[in-house]
Amino acid sequence: MEFHTDSGVVQAVNRVSFDLYPGETLGIVGESGSGKSVTNLTMMGLIAQPPGKVVGGSVKYADRELLSLNQKQWQQIRGKKISMIFQDPMTALNPFLTVEEQLVEVTMLHMGLSRTEASKHAVELLKKVGIPAAEKRIRDYPHQFSGGMRQRVMIAIAISCQPDILIADEPTTALDVTIQAQILELMKSMQEEFGTAIIFITHDLGVVASICDRVMVMYAGRKVELSTTINIFRQPRHPYTVGLLNSAPRWDQGEEELQAIDGQPPDLLDLPPGCSFNPRCQFVQDACLNETPPLFSLENEIPHQHACLRDITTLKEDV
């Protein structure tokens, strides 16, 4: 995925591959500008072209190539088979329509329900996502709900057609921790009920640890590591992942100094040659300065991919 901007071509997402299995939760972690949101917007066909341009690659859902779909074909899938929830529910919901209209719209279009059926279904959904007095609140407008309640409405809309895939882009980032805990709980129970696969985009390692089965770590538009959550947290192999884990403060252990990653976040218009992480990497070698690292796969019982030239099986001990 490239963006053509006034200051040059930005390769926002660069050769990222992953699989998503039914019923699992895949976390995509990375800092601002790492390409985690663009990856998913591209998969959903939601990047305006221009300025965006898909340069290559393929996205397959149930044997169908999504990148070659036209708008009409997309509408059959978006919201029905694959749906999305966003960080900011206030801008994602239409402020001029009641919550009922926004819920009913989806099911009438995709499931061919009549208005009365759809209304009944909508009340059921709001009850399911834990909105008190659903029969009454359904006629309210988005601004009459709190942030946490709006996110519940978003989830209700997203699951209204029981999609196979739910893409959640920082869905709890704007929420307070106690409300975040409620929303994560809700997403887990929805997943258990409908078997939905979830792609969970976040920068919060605590959230990843509590909800994801597998994690993909991104840096400067590339996948740098992918494995099970336990493996990523216990045996990280990419120096960036290690740095990220060491720099995350934890409330359950305090005193020791945080090990920050030195240097500045990458400028996508001006990436260094070789591995993009090389200016900030404490294990940098000559090869890292010229060669873009390929993806190494460790096929133990648990698949583990990482993109680092250094053999860092002993990295954890080194740090």
Next chain:
Amino acid sequence: MTTPLLQVRDLRVHFNSPRRGFGKPAPVIRAVDGVSFDVYPGQTLGLVGESGCGKSTTARAILNLTGNAHRDGQVYLDGSRIDHLKEGGMRWHRAKAQMVFQDPFASLNPRMTIGKIIREPMRNFNVYDSDEDERLEVVRLMELVGINPRYMNRYPHEFSGGQRQRIGIARALAVNPKLIVCDEAVSALDVSIQAQVINLLMDLQQNLGVAYVFISHDLAVVRHIAHYVGVMYLGRIVELADADDLYRNPHHPYTRALLSAAPVPDPEQNVSQNRVKLEGEVPSPDIEYAGCPFAERCPEVLPHCKSTQPQLSAQAHQISCLLYEDY
């Protein structure tokens, strides 16, 4: 024990919200409702809580930055009472207490070079006699916060968020303050950069002996930086203790719920974590409570909680909860 640098006593800040209908009285928002704490020289007090708990208003009220709001209570900075001062009288105290804001994009003037931004407070308070002394001090401050002094003539937009926050810190340090109030100073930064800025703030404290009031919603960040932590709920401090003690041994039901809701970056820890679940949301702050404001959501509520106002206990580990009244 040393005398406190900052003493806040029974601070209250009430805002008048717009009328909700013709002829109806305007509801009063009790943003801060009776907050007291001390900050000692060279130490950090963390204030944590969820949106709307009054932590930012407390920060602003300390420095007389709450505008037209109705403010009550006493604030003593370095021995002098400052809460009743008008802007003219407050001016000379501002050199002692500076502020670092959340948004590194909005808090730096885009039309000034960063050298000028850092120099401005020195000029305002006539700290140095000559331009050359000021320039040398700007160079020293930039080095101190880890920005190359070569960039003195660049503008804020040429820097990343983390670098801008460093510039904001250099500006706050320019008048050698004894206290810096940091309002969500690292919340907008990515994790790897956030850790850099936290480490910088802690190094500066060690070398310069500056005290911080550190406001954040992030419990983990506060744990790392604060010596003492106050937990706020609906404009009040519900628990205030030594940081280690508070996190290892939280007493107030709200503190316990808050901690158990905060996920830890450790997959095994989260499974074993015993969750105290909170139902519902923080109620509107325009109600005057007869009893404990947390009673409606409290998992351990007692029959008299809704009618009796709990007081912050006088021990080192202060708790405002009827469960601990006798203890």
